[in-house]
Amino acid sequence: MAENRITMDDVAAEAIDDGDVELLSRLAGVWAAADPMPADFVERLQFGITLDALQAEVAELQREDGLIGARGAGTDVQTITFTSSQLTTMITVSSIGSGRVRVDGWAAPGAGLRVELRVQGGSLETVADQDGRFVFEDVPGGFGQFVLRAGDDATPVITPSIDL
Amino acid sequence: MTMTEPAESTLASRAAALFDEYRAGDQARLADLVALLAPILWHTVRAQNVDRGTAEDVLQTTWLSLIRHAGGIHDPRAVLQWLIVSARREAWRVSKVERRVDPRDFEADDIVAPLTDLPDVAAVRNASDSQLWEHVSRLSERCRELLRVIAFADRPDYAAVATALGMPVGSIGPTRGRCLAKLRMQLAADSRWES
Numbered sequence: 001m002a003e004n005r006i007t008m009d010d011v012a013a014e015a016i017d018d019g020d021v022e023l024l025s026r027l028a029g030v031w032a033a034a035d036p037m038p039a040d041f042v043e044r045l046q047f048g049i050t051l052d053a054l055q056a057e058v059a060e061l062q063r064e065d066g067l068i069g070a071r072g073a074g075t076d077v078q079t080i081t082f083t084s085s086q087l088t089t090m091i092t093v094s095s096i097g098s099g100r101v102r103v104d105g106w107a108a109p110g111a112g113l114r115v116e117l118r119v120q121g122g123s124l125e126t127v128a129d130q131d132g133r134f135v136f137e138d139v140p141g142g143f144g145q146f147v148l149r150a151g152d153d154a155t156p157v158i159t160p161s162i163d164l
Numbered sequence: 165m166t167m168t169e170p171a172e173s174t175l176a177s178r179a180a181a182l183f184d185e186y187r188a189g190d191q192a193r194l195a196d197l198v199a200l201l202a203p204i205l206w207h208t209v210r211a212q213n214v215d216r217g218t219a220e221d222v223l224q225t226t227w228l229s230l231i232r233h234a235g236g237i238h239d240p241r242a243v244l245q246w247l248i249v250s251a252r253r254e255a256w257r258v259s260k261v262e263r264r265v266d267p268r269d270f271e272a273d274d275i276v277a278p279l280t281d282l283p284d285v286a287a288v289r290n291a292s293d294s295q296l297w298e299h300v301s302r303l304s305e306r307c308r309e310l311l312r313v314i315a316f317a318d319r320p321d322y323a324a325v326a327t328a329l330g331m332p333v334g335s336i337g338p339t340r341g342r343c344l345a346k347l348r349m350q351l352a353a354d355s356r357w358e359s
Contacts, residue, residue, distance in 0.1 A: 009345075014339060019348075021319055031312055046195045
């Protein structure tokens with residue numbers, strides 16, 4: 001109190017002024033440049049929410065092979081596990097060239113599971129065999145999202161969209 | 165300047181309007197909401213020390229979760245806060261599963277960022293931005309998270325966004341708060357800085 005020294009508490013207690021807003025706006029520019037959103041980020045999010053998720057259970061996604069969260073990390077195969085309260089599904093996506101992929105899947109419990117693979121501009125369907133295995137042999141690359149139905153009465157399980 | 169312009173159009177109020185229209189049955193407004201909030205949510209999740217690919221997955225899950233819980237959000241004005249809280253929680257859950265450690269450190273308010281946290285020099289556009297960045301890097305991790313997310317919001321939303329980030333009341337907005345005050349004082353003490 002003896003001096004007129006301005007303390008941090010004084011500065012903190014002042015109302016936010018235009019200088020602060022200007023500073024923050026410059027920081028937003030620096031952060032956006034330092035860590036930009038991926039080019040197809042908004043499109044991927046929008047693709048993933050077009051499905052009616054209201055009556056569905058959303059599976060948790062986990063990537064395997066140490067490629068956690070990696071997309072296009074210079075590998076031709078990616079393995080992803082989806083977990084929900086009803087079932088666990090593991091899929092392997094392999095490149096077959098020309099921007100197309102093969103998807104091998106295994107679900108437990110999965111016998112007779114109806115598997116839909118939504119892709120941009122359409123959707124593919126198959127049924128898992130007695131062991132819970134299923135395959136989509138030729139799928140266009142891009143975004144993909146699975147819808148899994150154990151039966152007419154069961155709640156469908158949907159997955160977050162992934163990059164195929 | 166038009167008479168019909170709302171008194172206060174902020175990120176949160178624009179988000180609320182889109183969310184309202186979506187809940188009223190206009191499905192396409194959800195895609196608009198996703199686009200509107202993509203930057204602030206991206207930086208919310210990336211500030212949690214999750215890698216870029218994981219951040220994308222986290223935000224997928226967050227939006228699907230919003231669709232499923234849309235009916236339970238009573239006040240549409242809370243949708244931005246709801247999304248920030250959910251995105252942060254999901255980022256925390258995923259990094260715990262993947263790394264078996266809690267990446268957050270909310271206690272150490274004065275820990276200085278390691279230099280490796282700084283972006284490439286190329287990303288910093290000019291000398292003045294680079295000075296600014298240098299000063300931000302001297303703030304605590306918690307302060308950097310706050311300013312990083314706040315930077316993508318509008319002034320009237322600062323307090324609500326800070327609350328969603330788990331910061332105590334008064335962290336920012338309507339007063340400056342300690343994080344911003346610290347940055348302002350550092351800059352004021354830097355003779356190279358012209359504001």
